[in-house]
Amino acid sequence: MTRYRDIAEQLVGEIAGLPAGTRIEGEYEIAARFGVGRAAARAALQELERRMLVRRVQGLGTFTSRRIDYRISPAEAPSWSRMVRASGAVPRTVVRSCSVVPMPAEVAALLKMPEGVPCHRLHRRSFTDDVPAAYGTEWVPVSVVPELAQALRSFDSLDVILRGSTGALPRRAWTRASMAPIDPEVAAELGSRTGDPAWLVESLNDDAGSGRLLCFTQRWMRADAVRVLLETGPPPG
Structure with a gap:
């Protein structure tokens, strides 16, 4: 399993109990916390997006999602x-x-x-x-x-x-x-x-x-x- 997927799995557990619409860490914060480059942080967030667990809103940030x-x-x-x-x-x-x-x-x-x-x-x-x-x-x-x-x-x-x-x-x-x-x-x-x-x-x-x-x-x-x-x-x- 690649690093970004490890990060994504950890984030899934962290956001599981958060209310919908809660703002979570962005690429910079995730990269700094996990000691990876922005590309890996971006890929982790994209994985959460693919699962429809978060919504990335340009100019505002990334939020926990509830369809x-x-x-x-x-x-x-x-x-x-x-x-x-x-x-x-x-x-x-x-x-x-x-x-x-x-x-x-x-x-x-x-x-x-x-x-x-x-x-x-x-x-x-x-x-x-x-x-x-x-x-x-x-x-x-x-x-x-x-x-x-x-x-x-x-x-x-x-x-x-x-x-x-x-x-x-x-x-x-x-x-x-x-x-x-x-x-x-x-x-x-x-x-x-x-x-x-x-x-x-x-x-x-x-x-x-x-x-x-x-x-x-x-x-x-x-x-x-x-x-x-x-x-x-x-x-x-």
Whole structure:
């Protein structure tokens, strides 16, 4: 067994009992403690990453990881915060921008609205246990929530806003999940490297009561932070 694997095995034992999101030693500290070069220290951390035991966030450090289960199911509301809490982690979402723009043709086709009608374009970064985990774009017609920017000052959950302002019961009318390499913009938001694989979950949401289309969302999720579970039928039993 090579030296970096010896180090990785020792680190596995040391971090086993730490809470998710705990910052651990970086390459310099590990190299100094074990008397090895940075290459061996880096390889040890990469081994922990491969096992999805830690997350390395550029500019912040290395953190113990706990992958949440992000369940896509007819029985589950399309809510990031609810899903994170149900998995035992702590959610937090930060609005990066919210502006009213003409609805693009591809989004208008999905929402069955005329191209160019006013639409909120919302960019948000989401965290699990205070570590970046997801980043996405949400398109909400102004006719659905006229004062979305104001509502976001009080609530960080779009699901809560839609329920409160429209009385709707949001559900997924259509969802597509795929894994693809991320571009530089998304990588910067997630603290990842450009080209790292991540989940892309696209969802068209409507009101379970009326069928009215409410929004279209595109969310990138770090694969080392989220395990996407797709359930297409009713629970067994």
